[in-house]
Amino acid sequence: MTIQAAEIPQTTKSRSMALPSARRLLLWTGLAVLLAWVLVPIYFVALGAFGGRLGVFRWPKTIWPADLSLAAMTQFLSIEGVFNALVNSLIAAGLTVLFSVLLGAPAGYALARYSFRGQNAYRLLVLLTRAFPLAILALPLTVSFIRLGLYDTPFGVSLIHTVLALPFAALVTQSLFMGIPREYEEAAWVFGCTRFQAFMKVVLPLALPGLAATAIFAFVISWNEVFAASILTVRERTLTAYLLRILAESPLHYRFAGGFILIIPSMLFIFAVRRYLFAVWGIASK
Amino acid sequence: MADIVIDRVVKEFGTFRALQEVSLTVNDGEFVALLGPSGCGKTTLLRIIAGLETQTSGRIVIGGQDVSNLAPRKRGLAMVFQNYAVFPHMTVFENVAFGLRMQKAQQTEVKRKVERAAALLHIESYLDRYPAKLSGGQRQRVAVARALAVEPAVLLMDEPLSNLDALLRLEMRTELKAVLREAGTTTIYVTHDQTEAMGLADRIAVMYGGKIDQIGSPLEIYATPATRFVGGFIGSPPMNFIKVQCSQGTARIGDAALPCPATSKDIELGLRGEDASLSPDGSGIPFDIRVVEPMGSHLLLTGSIDGQSARIVAPPIAKVNAGQRVGLTVDPTRVTWIDSITGRAIA
Numbered sequence: 001m002t003i004q005a006a007e008i009p010q011t012t013k014s015r016s017m018a019l020p021s022a023r024r025l026l027l028w029t030g031l032a033v034l035l036a037w038v039l040v041p042i043y044f045v046a047l048g049a050f051g052g053r054l055g056v057f058r059w060p061k062t063i064w065p066a067d068l069s070l071a072a073m074t075q076f077l078s079i080e081g082v083f084n085a086l087v088n089s090l091i092a093a094g095l096t097v098l099f100s101v102l103l104g105a106p107a108g109y110a111l112a113r114y115s116f117r118g119q120n121a122y123r124l125l126v127l128l129t130r131a132f133p134l135a136i137l138a139l140p141l142t143v144s145f146i147r148l149g150l151y152d153t154p155f156g157v158s159l160i161h162t163v164l165a166l167p168f169a170a171l172v173t174q175s176l177f178m179g180i181p182r183e184y185e186e187a188a189w190v191f192g193c194t195r196f197q198a199f200m201k202v203v204l205p206l207a208l209p210g211l212a213a214t215a216i217f218a219f220v221i222s223w224n225e226v227f228a229a230s231i232l233t234v235r236e237r238t239l240t241a242y243l244l245r246i247l248a249e250s251p252l253h254y255r256f257a258g259g260f261i262l263i264i265p266s267m268l269f270i271f272a273v274r275r276y277l278f279a280v281w282g283i284a285s286k
Numbered sequence: 287m288a289d290i291v292i293d294r295v296v297k298e299f300g301t302f303r304a305l306q307e308v309s310l311t312v313n314d315g316e317f318v319a320l321l322g323p324s325g326c327g328k329t330t331l332l333r334i335i336a337g338l339e340t341q342t343s344g345r346i347v348i349g350g351q352d353v354s355n356l357a358p359r360k361r362g363l364a365m366v367f368q369n370y371a372v373f374p375h376m377t378v379f380e381n382v383a384f385g386l387r388m389q390k391a392q393q394t395e396v397k398r399k400v401e402r403a404a405a406l407l408h409i410e411s412y413l414d415r416y417p418a419k420l421s422g423g424q425r426q427r428v429a430v431a432r433a434l435a436v437e438p439a440v441l442l443m444d445e446p447l448s449n450l451d452a453l454l455r456l457e458m459r460t461e462l463k464a465v466l467r468e469a470g471t472t473t474i475y476v477t478h479d480q481t482e483a484m485g486l487a488d489r490i491a492v493m494y495g496g497k498i499d500q501i502g503s504p505l506e507i508y509a510t511p512a513t514r515f516v517g518g519f520i521g522s523p524p525m526n527f528i529k530v531q532c533s534q535g536t537a538r539i540g541d542a543a544l545p546c547p548a549t550s551k552d553i554e555l556g557l558r559g560e561d562a563s564l565s566p567d568g569s570g571i572p573f574d575i576r577v578v579e580p581m582g583s584h585l586l587l588t589g590s591i592d593g594q595s596a597r598i599v600a601p602p603i604a605k606v607n608a609g610q611r612v613g614l615t616v617d618p619t620r621v622t623w624i625d626s627i628t629g630r631a632i633a
């Protein structure tokens with residue numbers, strides 16, 4: 001989530017050219033503050049992660065790292081269970097992506113293309129799944145997960161994460177499919193496609209960037225989620241849940257290393273798909 | 287090649303009746319335009335023929351086969367959409383080849399037919415480009431080429447020129463006519479632009495309020511409108527309608543007398559602006575000129591006949607002024623008599 005703010009200057013640059021100088025100054029000041037707000041903490045986390053044991057405690061802080069070392073990082077990665085948790089996180093996030101796209105995209109398509117009785121109620125209902133705090137659901141869920149044999153599995157965690165990601169997936173894909181003119185599909189039908197062929201040959205290629213963005217969001221939601229993951233697992237923790245437990249009792253520079261590792265995937269993913277995100281939100285990225 | 291029979295097709299959207307028992311036969315190789323104002327049901331009818339919309343009742347028969355309940359792909363037709371619907375993720379070549387590929391045609395045949403369609407529409411030079419790099423007119427050509435490449439029995443066009451600017455529209459219209467005549471495809475063409483319909487079509491079906499008011503050649507429709515709507519919709523300026531009293535087969539307006547059908551008392555004189563001429567001595571139907579607009583090729587006179595507003599076309603050199611009263615002579619064979627109550631022409 002953090003990088004979105006950092007992307008704003010590029011997109012608003014062209015518009016700001018037209019503004020009078022005083023307003024431009026104000027704009028750039030605001031942007032600088034926002035940028036600092038997001039980037040400075042990330043920078044200090046990175047500094048703590050690579051600055052070594054002493055660097056963490058040095059005061060006053062230096063802007064440039066005094067003694068760069070990967071020691072904290074490598075030691076952290078060799079802690080027992082971290083690798084297993086990383087694999088669990090990847091499995092849970094991967095399954096969340098799979099489920100939310102496979103369930104959310106058809107729902108979004110139906111919302112975009114067909115008008116049916118109760119459409120608005122359905123749309124509201126989709127959002128309503130987010131209305132119940134996870135904390136309230138967690139206990140009954142734990143009980144039923146134990147009964148179903150889903151407790152303490154990445155699959156079980158991914159189910160909960162899918163619930164969190166699904167409303168987003170359905171609503172974003174809805175606007176995505178609405179942006180693809182119906183005539184494209186109709187033309188495909190007229191020129192010999194079945195409904196399914198038309199979807200695969202025409203709609204899907206056009207929707208792919210947006211679907212990728214949806215998938216990445218689902219991934220990030222799952223990757224970052226810690227509450228449900230902590231409650232629904234004991235040994236097979238995801239990385240966030242695992243780190244939450246072990247970092248509380250680790251030295252400070254390990255915590256920084258753990259924090260940095262948690263930030264990286266989200267940052268990379270959002271950076272990779274930023275153009276599609278802007279397209280989804282109707283912000284031109286040129 | 288195929289003929290199309292539209293047999294008592296009805297379409298209802300909820301309680302709204304968009305089409306009321308429309309019947310129309312289009313002969314093999316004929317070009318028929320569906321002409322009407324927006325909301326008259328012309329596009330709905332076209333979409334029902336294409337199979338994109340399902341009729342509430344009635345039948346569509348193409349080439350002797352009842353296609354009423356067939357999917358669009360099984361109807362053997364091609365369509366050009368109003369916004370062209372050229373697939374943005376395919377090159378122009380792949381767009382034109384799309385229908386052929388779906389028919390599982392051989393690669394050599396695909397290439398041959400695409401190149402022929404491209405040559406016909408003059409798009410050979412950008413076959414490898416993507417539609418995003420094309421202008422509206424070029425995209426329109428691609429859409430037509432895509433439709434012609436499959437050599438369809440029936441070609442449906444939904445206002446294909448309406449998104450082009452005026453100059454390009456004129457150029458494309460001429461070209462379209464030449465291309466379609468060469469292809470000899472049975473064509474149904476939806477438009478709200480009367481000049482397009484008049485210029486392109488063998489026959490025009492004028493639609494209004496979910497019905498076909500009149501079917502006929504462009505000249506027939508222009509000269510002998512079947513209803514007040516057709517007369518008012520076709521032609522620029524539209525036909526004038528003057529309420530007159532008709533007794534014993536003669537209608538009197540001012541000191542002029544016209545023979546009229548004695549069937550009804552409430553009757554209207556339908557008069558084309560260019561079918562009236564200024565009489566040299568001021569006799570005939572009195573016309574009070576309010577505005578004179580010199581249009582170059584003619585003068586457009588707006589005024590009133592017997593207190594009812596009318597537009598008359600006069601030669602560009604006519605000596606007339608606003609506020610003047612002139613006399614009009616009318617050829618009785620060139621007027622249309624309309625029943626005021628039904629709005630239909632009296633034969």
